[in-house]
Amino acid sequence: MKRALITGVTGQDGSYLAELLLEEGYEVYGMMRRTATDTTVNIAHLLDKVTLVEGDLLDQTSLIDVVDEVRPAEVYNLAAQSFVPTSWTQPILTGEFNALGTTRLLEAIKRVDKSIRFYQASSSEMYGKVREVPQSEKTPFHPRSPYGVAKVYAFYITMNYRESYDMFACNGILFNHESPRRGMQFVTRKITNGVARIKVGLDTELRLGNLDAKRDWGYSGDSVRAMWLMLQQDEPDDFVIAMGHEHTVREFCEMAFGHVGLDWEKHVVVDEAFLRPAEVDRLLGDSTKAREKLGWEPAVSIEELVAMMVDADLERVEKQLKLQAL
Numbered sequence: 001m002k003r004a005l006i007t008g009v010t011g012q013d014g015s016y017l018a019e020l021l022l023e024e025g026y027e028v029y030g031m032m033r034r035t036a037t038d039t040t041v042n043i044a045h046l047l048d049k050v051t052l053v054e055g056d057l058l059d060q061t062s063l064i065d066v067v068d069e070v071r072p073a074e075v076y077n078l079a080a081q082s083f084v085p086t087s088w089t090q091p092i093l094t095g096e097f098n099a100l101g102t103t104r105l106l107e108a109i110k111r112v113d114k115s116i117r118f119y120q121a122s123s124s125e126m127y128g129k130v131r132e133v134p135q136s137e138k139t140p141f142h143p144r145s146p147y148g149v150a151k152v153y154a155f156y157i158t159m160n161y162r163e164s165y166d167m168f169a170c171n172g173i174l175f176n177h178e179s180p181r182r183g184m185q186f187v188t189r190k191i192t193n194g195v196a197r198i199k200v201g202l203d204t205e206l207r208l209g210n211l212d213a214k215r216d217w218g219y220s221g222d223s224v225r226a227m228w229l230m231l232q233q234d235e236p237d238d239f240v241i242a243m244g245h246e247h248t249v250r251e252f253c254e255m256a257f258g259h260v261g262l263d264w265e266k267h268v269v270v271d272e273a274f275l276r277p278a279e280v281d282r283l284l285g286d287s288t289k290a291r292e293k294l295g296w297e298p299a300v301s302i303e304e305l306v307a308m309m310v311d312a313d314l315e316r317v318e319k320q321l322k323l324q325a326l
Contacts, residue, residue, distance in 0.1 A: 005072040008079030015042035057101030063108040087147035098150035134286040175242035180312035196313035209274030219300035242285020
C-alpha cells in the first residue's frame with residue numbers, strides 16, 4: 001500500500017485530497033500543528049481512516065522526525081498561512097510558513113529520503129499584477145501581497161531542489177478553488193454564508209470589498225485530482241490548474257443570491273475596509289499543459305459550484321436555527 005503525507009490535512013484541499021488518496025488505496029497520514037482547539041471539522045468523517053501526526057512548518061526538527069517516522073512515497077505540502085489579507089498584517093509569519101516552511105520540508109525530505117515525491121501548493125496570486133491574460137506556466141510573476149511574494153519563493157525553492165538534488169518536486173499553480181469546506185473568511189464562502197443568513201432572515205446585508213476583481217474559480221475536489229496526477233508522471237514538472245473562465249465578485253454574488261431567488265443589489269454593500277492595499281484585478285488561467293500532459297479536466301462548473309456552496313450553507317444555517325429552537 002502506497003503511503004502519503006499531507007501537510008494542512010485539515011484544510012479544504014487537504015480534506016478532499018485525503019478522500020481521493022484513500023479511494024486510490026493509499027495509507028494516508030496528515031500532519032497537524034498542536035493547537036488548543038479542535039480544528040478537524042473538515043476531516044471529522046475521516047478520523048478513523050487517516051493517521052494524524054504532529055509537526056510544524058516552523059520547526060525543522062519536527063519535520064525531519066515526521067518524514068522519518070512516516071516514510072511516505074509522496075508528500076503534499078498544502079499547509080500555509082493562506083488568507084491573503086492577513087499577509088499584510090502578519091507578513092513575517094506568512095514568510096516563515098509559506099516560504100521558509102516549504103524549504104524546511106524539502107530539506108527534511110532531502111535528508112531522510114530523496115526518492116520521496118513532493119507536491120508544492122503554488123498559487124495564482126504569484127502572478128499578481130498580471131503581464132498577460134490568460135496566465136500560463138511561462139507568464140512572469142509580479143506578486144501584489146506578502147502572501148504572493150512568499151509563494152513565489154516557495155515555487156522557486158521547489159524548482160531549485162528539483163534541479164540541484166534531482167528530487168521529484170512539482171509545483172501546482174492553482175487558481176482560485178472553492179467548496180463548502182472553504183474558510184468563512186474567504187470571499188466566496190463569505191458570500192454563500194451571507195446568502196444563507198439573509199435567506200432565513202438572520203441578516204439583511206452583506207459587506208464586501210472590490211466587486212470588480214476577476215477570478216478563475218473552480219472546485220477544490222477537481223483541483224486535488226490534478227495534484228495527485230502530477231506525482232504520478234514519469235518526470236516532475238510545474239502545471240497551471242484552472243477552469244479557463246473568469247468571473248467578477250459581482251457575478252459570483254448574482255449567481256449566489258439568484259440561486260435562492262434574491263436580488264443581490266438589495267443586500268450587498270461595498271465597504272472600503274475590505275479593499276486590499278494592492279489589488280490583484282484579473283486572474284485567468286491557461287491549463288492547456290495540464291489537460292494535455294496530465295489528462296486533467298474539471299468536472300464541476302462555476303454554476304454548479306456556487307449552487308453547491310449556497311445549498312450547503314443554507315442547510316447548515318437552517319439546522320442551527322432548528323437546534324436553537326429546541
